[in-house]
Amino acid sequence: xxxxxxxxxxxxxxxxxxxxxxxxxxxxxxxxxxxxxxxxxxxxxxxxxxxxxxxxxxxxxxxxxxxxxxxxxxxxxxxxxxxxxxxxxxxxxxxxxxxxxxxxxxxxxxxxxxxxxxxxxxxxxxxxxxxxxxxxxxxxxxxxxxxxxxxxxxxxxxxxxxxxxxxxxxxxxxxxxxxxxxxxxxxxxxxxxxxxxxxxxxxxxxxxxxxxxxxxxxxxxxxxxxxxxxxxxxxxxxxxxxxxxxxxxxxxxxxxxxxxxxxxxxxxxxxxxxxxxxxxxxxxxxxxxxxxxxxxxxxxxxxxxxxxxxxxxxxxxxxxxxxxxxxxxxxxxxxxxxxxxxxxxxxxxxxxxxxxxxxxxxxxxxxxxxxxxxxxxxxxxxxxxxxxxxxxxxxxxx
Ligand SMILES: Nc1nc2c(c(=O)[nH]1)N[C@H]1C(S)=C(S)[C@@H](COP(=O)(O)OP(=O)(O)OC[C@H]3O[C@@H](n4cnc5c(N)ncnc54)[C@H](O)[C@@H]3O)O[C@H]1N2
Ligand code: MOO
Ligand SMILES: [Mg+2]
Numbered sequence: 001x002x003x004x005x006x007x008x009x010x011x012x013x014x015x016x017x018x019x020x021x022x023x024x025x026x027x028x029x030x031x032x033x034x035x036x037x038x039x040x041x042x043x044x045x046x047x048x049x050x051x052x053x054x055x056x057x058x059x060x061x062x063x064x065x066x067x068x069x070x071x072x073x074x075x076x077x078x079x080x081x082x083x084x085x086x087x088x089x090x091x092x093x094x095x096x097x098x099x100x101x102x103x104x105x106x107x108x109x110x111x112x113x114x115x116x117x118x119x120x121x122x123x124x125x126x127x128x129x130x131x132x133x134x135x136x137x138x139x140x141x142x143x144x145x146x147x148x149x150x151x152x153x154x155x156x157x158x159x160x161x162x163x164x165x166x167x168x169x170x171x172x173x174x175x176x177x178x179x180x181x182x183x184x185x186x187x188x189x190x191x192x193x194x195x196x197x198x199x200x201x202x203x204x205x206x207x208x209x210x211x212x213x214x215x216x217x218x219x220x221x222x223x224x225x226x227x228x229x230x231x232x233x234x235x236x237x238x239x240x241x242x243x244x245x246x247x248x249x250x251x252x253x254x255x256x257x258x259x260x261x262x263x264x265x266x267x268x269x270x271x272x273x274x275x276x277x278x279x280x281x282x283x284x285x286x287x288x289x290x291x292x293x294x295x296x297x298x299x300x301x302x303x304x305x306x307x308x309x310x311x312x313x314x315x316x317x318x319x320x321x322x323x324x325x326x327x328x329x330x331x332x333x334x335x336x337x338x339x340x341x342x343x344x345x346x347x348x349x350x351x352x353x354x355x356x357x358x359x360x361x362x363x364x365x366x367x368x369x370x371x372x373x374x375x376x377x378x379x380x381x382x383x384x385x386x387x388x389x390x391x392x393x394x395x396x397x398x
Contacts, residue, residue: 002268003381004306004339010267011281011307014289015314018171018239025159028151030212031169032316037145040162042135047098049076051130053091054111054118055102058127060086067119074099089118098131105130148317170316173239175208175215177201178230180246180255181295182222199367200244200293200300207304207397211312215242222252232262235288242308245295248278255292256280264290272381273339275299275364279307297367302341302376305395324394326356326377332386334379341376343369346394356394374398 002010020034049055056068068089072081076095083090083101091113092098092105107130110122138144144158151159151169159167179201185191186198201217208215216238220230227246234241246255247269256269264282271279276299280292291308293300313320326346334340344356356377361369375396379386386392 001270001272003272004378007268007271007279007281008307008310011311012314014267014283015311016173016239016287016289018173018315020168021171022166022168025156025164025167028159028167028169029153029156030210031151031172032318033145033147033149033151033155033167034170035168036143036147037159037162037164037167039138039140039142039144042140043138043144043161044132044134044136047134048132049092049094049096049098049105049130050132051105051107052093053105053107053130054089055092055098055105056089057083057086057102058104058125061104061120061125062127067117070113070116070118091118103128103131150318172213173312173315174237175213175240175242176234176238177204177208177215177217178220178234178241178243179217180220180222180227180243182252184219200295200297203297203301204242204244204304207309211309213312222246222254224254224258227254227258228262231258231264235262235264235284235286239288241288241290242304243290243292244300247280247292247294259290259292264288272337273341274336275341276303277338279303281307294364296364298343298361298364298370301367301370301397302395305376305397306341306378324354324396325391326354326375326394327389327391328377328386329355329357330388332358332379333384334386335384337381339381340379341395342379343373344375344377344394345373346375346396354394356392370397
């Protein structure tokens with residue numbers, strides 16, 4: 001049987017490049033930047049006052065002057081005032097441009113203003129204090145954000161500040177999510193006693209949304225001909241098909257055979273793991289990838305995190321080298337010769353150790369347990385006993 005490592009390797013050999021597209025900058029968070037962003041002005045673009053107070057010429061202070069005539073007030077957004085008399089000061093606000101002839105700002109807390117006189121009531125003043133110098137952070141033309149990064153909220157402000165209304169990002173694959181099964185009804189429907197509401201597909205969709213990836217959804221009934229027709233149609237319109245259900249040994253599990261009948265070549269079927277053993281993966285001659293996840297909700301969820309998301313990240317050029325590991329909080333025993341994805345709740349200790357506490361739940365149908373846990377701990381297949389304190393690879397999902 002295919003091991004977890006082999007399955008991951010086979011999938012990572014199918015990395016694609018879907019090119020780039022331009023999107024409005026305020027809709028680009030979560031996407032991967034495909035161009036360098038340059039400063040269109042110095043940053044800051046002028047000598048920016050950082051404290052509300054008065055601006056003076058330091059030379060006058062150095063010559064012993066302590067009381068200055070206030071000759072004006074300058075707010076942020078005002079054109080800079082022009083002051084020539086060194087015995088004059090202006091009141092000036094945070095964010096304002098420092099006038100050319102002035103070089104030092106003293107906070108309101110350190111001056112006493114009476115009428116149009118400002119008296120400095122501290123002894124120590126440093127030339128240039130409370131000024132964020134023009135070009136101190138970045139120079140005009142500097143690269144301020146490099147291509148290939150995930151666009152975070154922090155990066156959005158940089159993009160906004162340089163006036164880029166549109167940004168070039170990596171294109172995401174066109175994805176369709178296909179839940180299958182006659183027992184499934186829509187969320188707004190009231191299920192008969194022998195039915196359940198669809199949930200796996202919505203979970204997949206929510207995870208994709210978190211990764212800036214939109215997807216369509218198509219339900220297929222447990223009918224062999226319908227399965228073939230729908231998959232054939234989707235193979236023409238999408239880059240990736242994510243199926244959930246219908247891949248095991250049941251009389252109505254038509255997915256593996258239907259996929260092969262419509263020209264999707266199997267790259268593996270069945271992985272040495274729990275949950276998710278019946279996972280099927282393949283590709284057609286147009287390069288469309290098909291991830292057919294086992295229908296049990298925890299199996300679908302685990303396979304999505306363990307296999308699909310690393311593929312998606314690599315495809316958009318995000319190299320997630322920061323693998324995570326955690327230590328088991330207690331001894332754990334798992335007999336079968338399968339890699340076990342143990343549901344855990346993680347905590348970070350005061351000495352920066354990540355601890356994973358097992359919360360097994362009731363098997364791969366118990367998706368309510370996922371709400372109480374936040375990661376899978378990947379326990380290797382070649383052993384049965386795992387000791388408290390031992391460190392294993394962690395797949396966080398919250
Ligand atoms: N004889 C055997 N039976 C089963 C085996 C096996 O090796 N031999 N493997 C078991 C394992 S492991 C899994 S996992 C499941 C995989 O089943 P399928 O992929 O065929 O999925 P279904 O039979 O369609 O459904 C399984 C289960 O999941 C529920 N489900 C499916 N889709 C959804 C959805 N979109 N939202 C919510 N719940 C969904 C479905 O109702 C079933 O309860 O097979 C075992 N059997
Ligand atoms: O993958 Mo199945 O989920 O082990 O039950
Ligand atoms: Mg089944």
